[in-house]
Amino acid sequence: MAAGAARAAGFTCTPDICLISHYGADGRMGLHQDRDESPTAIAAGLPVVSLSIGDTARFLFGGRGRRDRVQAVPLASGDAFVFGGDARLCYHGVARIHPGTAPPGLGFAGRLNLTFRCY
Numbered sequence: 001m002a003a004g005a006a007r008a009a010g011f012t013c014t015p016d017i018c019l020i021s022h023y024g025a026d027g028r029m030g031l032h033q034d035r036d037e038s039p040t041a042i043a044a045g046l047p048v049v050s051l052s053i054g055d056t057a058r059f060l061f062g063g064r065g066r067r068d069r070v071q072a073v074p075l076a077s078g079d080a081f082v083f084g085g086d087a088r089l090c091y092h093g094v095a096r097i098h099p100g101t102a103p104p105g106l107g108f109a110g111r112l113n114l115t116f117r118c119y
Contacts, residue, residue: 002049002080002116009082011047015116023057023111025099031062031070031091035119046118047084053077054111056101062091077103077111 017037022028034048049097052075059081062070063086072095083090096106097111 002051002114005049005051005080005082006047006063006084009047009084011082011084013046013049013051013084013118015081015118017117017119018114019117021112021113021115023055023094023097023113025092027110029094029096030119031060031066033089033091034115034117035117037117041118042088044087045085047082047088049116050075050081051114052079052081052111053114054102054106054108056098057100057111057113058095059077060091060093060095064089064091066091074098076101077106 002015003013054077056074056076059075060070061073062068064116
């Protein structure tokens with residue numbers, strides 16, 4: 001699924017790392033860059049693929065500088081967000097979670113974010 005989302009966004013990547021984050025009703029994550037992969041993967045601009053499950057998040061996506069302007073993007077359950085190439089080191093974060101917006105019957109509260117990357 002992640003490789004397909006990367007391909008749809010114009011990238012070739014078969015992810016070998018998946019980070020799973022759970023956000024409760026008051027969950028947030030400050031602006032940051034994903035820099036834990038190999039220097040080769042980062043230099044190549046291999047993408048980060050984010051898959052959302054559960055409540056909608058107000059996702060922030062900025063530039064390569066911490067003080068660059070950010071855009072707020074709602075990410076609902078089932079959405080994929082892919083960034084790579086020149087955007088690979090853009091700052092991003094989660095401003096807030098919108099409780100009660102998950103599909104009915106999902107079986108948990110909050111939001112799961114699956115972040116796929118190529119090491």
